[in-house]
Amino acid sequence: MLLAGWTNARSQSVKIALLKYGGGGDWYADPTALPNLIAYCNQELHTNIHPEPSTVEIGSTEIFHFPFVHLTGHGNIVLSENEALNLKTYLEAGGFLHVDDNYGLDEFFRREIKKVFPNRELVELPPSHPLFHKKYNFSEGLPKIHEHANKQPQAFGIFIEERMVCLYTYESDLGDGWEDPAVHNDPPEVRERALKMGANIISYVFSQ
Numbered sequence: 212m213l214l215a216g217w218t219n220a221r222s223q224s225v226k227i228a229l230l231k232y233g234g235g236g237d238w239y240a241d242p243t244a245l246p247n248l249i250a251y252c253n254q255e256l257h258t259n260i261h262p263e264p265s266t267v268e269i270g271s272t273e274i275f276h277f278p279f280v281h282l283t284g285h286g287n288i289v290l291s292e293n294e295a296l297n298l299k300t301y302l303e304a305g306g307f308l309h310v311d312d313n314y315g316l317d318e319f320f321r322r323e324i325k326k327v328f329p330n331r332e333l334v335e336l337p338p339s340h341p342l343f344h345k346k347y348n349f350s351e352g353l354p355k356i357h358e359h360a361n362k363q364p365q366a367f368g369i370f371i372e373e374r375m376v377c378l379y380t381y382e383s384d385l386g387d388g389w390e391d392p393a394v395h396n397d398p399p400e401v402r403e404r405a406l407k408m409g410a411n412i413i414s415y416v417f418s419q
Contacts, residue, residue, distance in 0.1 A: 225258075228265040228277040230308075234289030240313050241283055244389035248409040251389075256346065256410055258417075270294040279307050279416055283386050285315035288323045295326035302327070302369075302376040307416045310379045311386045314357075320379065324369070333367035333379055342366065342378070345414040347407040353380060356388040356405045357395070374419055378412065385409055 229245060231238050245264040252258045267273045267280065270293050274280060280301075282288075290298070302308060310320055321333070336342060338352035343366075353364040364383035368375040387395050388405020397405075 224261050225279075226261040226265055226277055227279040227281065228267040228274070230274075230280050230282040231266055231268045232282065232284075232288050232290070232294075234287040234319070236284040236286035236288050236316070236319065238282070238284050240285060241386040241390050243391045243394065244283075244386040245281060247391065248389045248406060248413070251406045252410050252413045256414060258413065260413075270297050272297075274298075274301050274306070275304065278305070279309070279413070281309045281311070282320075283311045283313045283316070285313050286319065288316070288319040290323045290326050292326070295323075299327045303371060306376070308377045309412060309416075310377065311384070312379070312381045313384060313386060317381060324377070324379075328369060331369050331371075333369060336366040336368055340366075342375075342411060342415045345411045345418070347411055349408060349411070353383050354404050354408055355383055356397075356401060357384040375415075378416075383408075 227245065227249070229238070246262065249260045249262055249264065253260055253262070264281070265277065267277060269290060274297065298308070312320070324333070336352070338350060343349040343352055353366040355364045362382045365381045367379040367381065369377040385405050385408055388397060388402050389409055392402060
């Protein structure tokens with residue numbers, strides 16, 4: 212299994228990665244987001260995640276070195292047949308994918324994830340799901356970080372048996388909230404809310 216578990220995430224250094232994809236979308240969006248989330252988790256959850264995230268291509272065998280990969284952007288994603296198969300194999304082997312909609316990603320992600328799992332659905336997570344209560348309590352579910360639209364934020368999961376292998380956070384924009392304070396000038400309480408939700412994600416993933 213790729214996921215070493217919560218004990219190992221706390222006792223030995225693990226690395227997480229940003230996914231690089233084709234299709235023209237800005238896979239590199241929110242460059243300070245993951246480093247800030249890692250620093251927050253290492254401080255507040257006492258994890259031992261390497262402070263600098265790596266970048267890995269979806270079709271690369273290097274993806275199997277990372278128990279947690281993150282995908283974001285504002286635009287198009289295109290997965291080749293080999294990339295879809297590699298991602299499927301990675302997730303079935305114990306890896307985890309977090310996809311954060313940075314506004315403009317939704318239609319493309321939903322299309323491409325069907326290449327990976329044509330027979331699995333994105334299941335909406337209710338506010339009672341453990342993801343929202345792992346470390347910090349989010350009684351209403353996924354928080355709204357940026358008000359780009361009036362749509363309700365939603366969290367969706369893809370499951371293999373009872374294990375969540377993919378989390379899709381939609382209409383929330385967690386990654387923007389993780390960025391350096393000067394990037395979006397978010398109030399401290401908004402940024403803290405985003406980081407706490409991110410910490411819940413890390414805690415949940417490494418304790419499944």
